[in-house]
Amino acid sequence: MLHDIPVNDLRRASPAQEADLRAAVERVLGSGWYVLGPENEAFEAEFAASVGVAHCVGVGNGTDALQLALLAVGCRPGDEVVTAADAGGYTTTAALAAGLVPRPADVDPRSLLLTADTAAAQLTERTRAVVVTHLYGMLADVAPLRALCADAGVALVEDCAQAAGARGGEGAAGSLGDVATFSFFPTKNLGALGDGGAVVTGDPEVAERVRRLRQYGWTSKYTSTVPAGRNSRLDELQAAVLLARLPGLPGWNARRRAIVASYHEALGDGERRMVHGAAAGSPAYVGHLAVLVSPDRKADRRALAAAGIRTDVHYPVPDHRQPVLAEAARGLRLPVAERAAETVLTVPCFPEMTDEEVRRVSAALAAL
Template structure:
């Protein structure tokens, strides 16, 4: 970078949002401190009601994190040893971790190359009687093709669980993520579109019995205080995180709109470049991550780095190729679209607090790709 180059653009900057909301967050934190109740109290109950209403679901059960949400959702469905759960292998390993924690085995389905979400056609072709549930991940903030997936799972009588960890506020035809599956799971990790100041998660559902089961499982399997109906977990959200999420929830739609705006500007800057940009930046995407695909990924990444633009890869190693999967049946599955995507994907900075100057800097570097190489 030369003396006149723009300042480096970070992949994310959580402090910007915290500073912008400092007064609101301080009020929320002080309210919890003054309450004298710090686990599963009024703040958790209020956030559960507010977030369920936002998603259009009948119930919301807060838990400790998004991976626990997936595990407890699967356990509420009775998933256990010997059960297969269909999922994708390109979403960071979180569903795989949850499936194994519940006692099941991941059954990997290939992706649709156009969306990088689960392929309904591949699911229909490979479904077996041993598959007891399907996890549909809305990767990068783009809704999976739920109507097509539900047509497959509904015909087979298999419950579908949404993984909404990256899709807070996304929708299809006005119906939000979190209201389509038998259950839906959210993460509130700090980098999410709706992020806490620590870990947090939730399960949404419109089935009262499943909601009750998750509530029991998140607190040791209790049916009442110190009465254990089944063995569960300690996976509770604390009052501080619930209060912080309550303060942030009214801002979510505005933040999502800003993310879409940034993604659209990047798409315009990449017009004519030999890269594949995210499609459908309407309500079906909340642009959690802006991920492009390019055959010469490493060179593109090096050029952007030379221009001060931070990048990352979400995610570099598919689940079935991880070392931990080496001696499992999952390692032998063929997922050509998944494996090709892992070689081509590249994530660019895309978060609501990016400044216009930074967006212009990213766009300038995107427009210049390949025109005057700065790397050897």
């Protein structure tokens, strides 16, 4: 009897890393320092260097990273933030928490990513920031977005939660806009053993504002000068785990790319295709999620389940159809994002998948 192949299995990552993780945890246990200490400082320095930017600020999670980054680039209550409508709603959540107004935008029908054209359609004179999500681990075409934002005088924020380690001709994910955010949720390509996040930027003033915002708005201990300050810090255990794991990221990303390349070869490039299959060999793609578009998702899910292959949907509800935005976005039509919500289908992809499992998923995709 063949076993079911999960979409992800975090237990499989730990055995190979056990010695490194135990050493990291023991170091923190022995230090007596558990929040914003030497591990966080070391991780911030190494992660900034890996992205190729001057500053990294560790925070509590990727949603907080978005919220604090938006505030740090100058968004104020009532300002509008343009965001891809198919990217899971995280920017919308962060914007609403900061008192901002999310403006969901449509996406490119092939890449399902935000473009300068789709963002421009939602820009108004109240827009203060555009957030581009490198969805599923694929670097968006940032240069035209940067030009659009520069022209409009608004900030460009990269949401790199799904794209740690992705690298294009102009540099790594996180180095291409004014500020960028990461999540280290355990399922991410660089995952902690709990929640974690970071804001990275080349701008020392933006970095300093995030440092204050993440800790009560303090400029110095017990003196709050920045409104909307929070408690959102990366704890030492997570920082130590992330430090231990960071060197493994390029290898895990390469494995993810190889897995999606195999699915792409099996599925072909017709109406049913891997969304980023054609980029599966490129360093601009890190295979965070292996997502196909399916003209008949229900039937495909059934066929894959029968072959013992688990699936998921990222994401079934576009931002402008979320109940929290229903009123504000009434009448807004974003046809590509709406169609994507009905047709995207996620199949298993994680670095520890066996070759046999990759063959089984590939064969099942070829049979669809």
